[in-house]
Amino acid sequence: MRPHVDQRQARVLTLVRARGSARVADLAKELGISPVTLRRDVEAMAARGEIQRMHGAISRLEPVPAAPVPGPAVPGSVPDPGRGGGGLVIGMVVPTTEYYYADVVRGAREVVEARGARLAVGLTRYLAGEDRTQADRLLSTGADGLLLTPNWEAGTPGPGEGAWTAELPVPTVLVERWAPPGHPAASLDRVSSDxxxxxxxxxxxxxxxxxxxxxxxxxxxxxxxxxxxxxxxxxxxxxxxxxxxxxxxxxxxxxxxxxxxxxxxxxxxxxxxxxxxxxxxxxxxxxxxxxxxxxxxxxxxxxxxxxxxxxxxxxxxxxxxxxxxxxxxxxxxxxxxxPAKREVGARAAGMLLDRLEDRGAGREGPRQHLDLLPRLTVRP
Known part of the structure; x- marks a missing residue:
């Protein structure tokens, strides 16, 4: 009987933690699974921050030093991301942490953690209405800003769809989604692949x-x-x-x-x-x-x-x-x-953290729509 995906990933994590690193091809052979299956597992595990993915290999994550504990908050103040992140929490709503979005989430996580903040991820599995449910959940648990990939089937909102994204109470950046001129969501910051x-x-x-x-x-x-x-x-x-x-x-x-x-x-x-x-x-x-x-x-x-x-x-x-x-x-x-998936996540996270920093300093810069060009890799 083939192991359940959770059991298989747990086995991968145990082996990598014990050995420090492992080649994907060798590990797939040892576990008796295809390299494609293992790569899917690796992408999901890396997106969750459990392992580090390298070219052709994976390794365990080294412990990250704890961020400095912020001092007492002043009532009505906004944490300053420029001073170690100030305990900011960035919520990210994506359809999945596998395949395409594994690198998007990974890029966002790297930037968020490098600036002393924390990333919390909500998954929608493309279920209708789940994007708003996850956004509300993250806000209820204290998210200071949102990276949002709504479940818009065409990548853009359909008739009567998506206006709620522009009404959220925190700064929000659309990720790999875009809205046409005149739609309320067109006023949001955005980072996407061209x-x-x-x-x-x-x-x-x-x-x-x-x-x-x-x-x-x-x-x-x-x-x-x-x-x-x-x-x-x-x-x-x-x-x-x-x-x-x-x-x-x-x-x-x-x-x-x-x-x-x-x-x-x-x-x-x-x-x-x-x-x-x-x-x-x-x-x-x-x-x-x-x-x-x-x-x-x-x-x-x-x-x-x-x-x-x-x-x-x-x-x-x-x-x-x-x-x-x-x-x-x-x-x-x-x-x-x-597509520059990892860079999309990184740029979106940086854009949101900059927006929060500007808000904390009483500034409000212009909104941005950033399209990143994909790369063509030619193989023999």
Missing amino acids: HADGAARAVAHLAERGHKRIALASRETPTSGRLRTGFAAAVATLGLEPPPAWPAAGAWPAAGAGATAGAASPAEAEAFARTLDYLCAAVSEGGVTAALIHSDTDAIMLIPRLQARGVRVPEDLAVITYDDEVAELADVPLSAVA
Whole structure:
């Protein structure tokens, strides 16, 4: 019987604490699990601050000296982050601490703790209304500011959605979310990845390699809208042929819809099959020679099935993935676009702490919207 994820992670933590450090490949072999599974565990554990992740290895965290105990508070005063953080608590609401958000949380934690404050995390698992529930919970336990990733399916608020984020009683920074001009949440500070630029970088790279017709395969997530925007803009700007249109029923289901971790819902399985059919037809009948696939795990699952149906990768179809979480672990390491996830978390935390410091000093600087450009990693 395969060990439960909690038991497996507890075993990893015990081994790393006993040895000081361990190579991921060696540890996966010893535990009898795949490197991909272990990497998922490592990301979740690192995001919780249990271990430290390095390139190809993990190590135990050394004890962190306790922050100085602040003196008696003056009634009505605001703690000064410039003096060791003043005991500030930063609340962070994210959908998960695995995969993409593991590095986002890690980047925020590093900056928060370096400035003497403490990070408290609330998880929503993409459940409707849970983002506000977690925000209220963190506020009720004393959070001085919030880093907030609301459950907006398209990455932006839908009609009548999200106004509450602008009414919170503490400084708030949106993380990997954005609101259109005129929406109340557009007045909040924001740090996000420029996914449109990331998609455009992938298209430009493939075009430089001589590909004239490129496809995009992406499930419906808060990222996908920006990916489609950047993809279409790059295809038009570079004068490439547009890819074949998706079938009317070709949309992927929303992330997390109807499935638990490690199990696909019937809708997801059907959507995966449609995507496979689309890419096979795009190559054999539509003249497509390259594709940008979101995400890495989808690409790793698709490639052997494409090859089983006669589509050779990369001979018939060159593939670039988006996210770069596990692209290097594919049988043939895949080129990938990597959003600056860790830096997004770090910049958002720094922006919020600066905002709190300004408030404590009686200042109120302009709000900021910061977009960070992804990086393209080309692998042989």
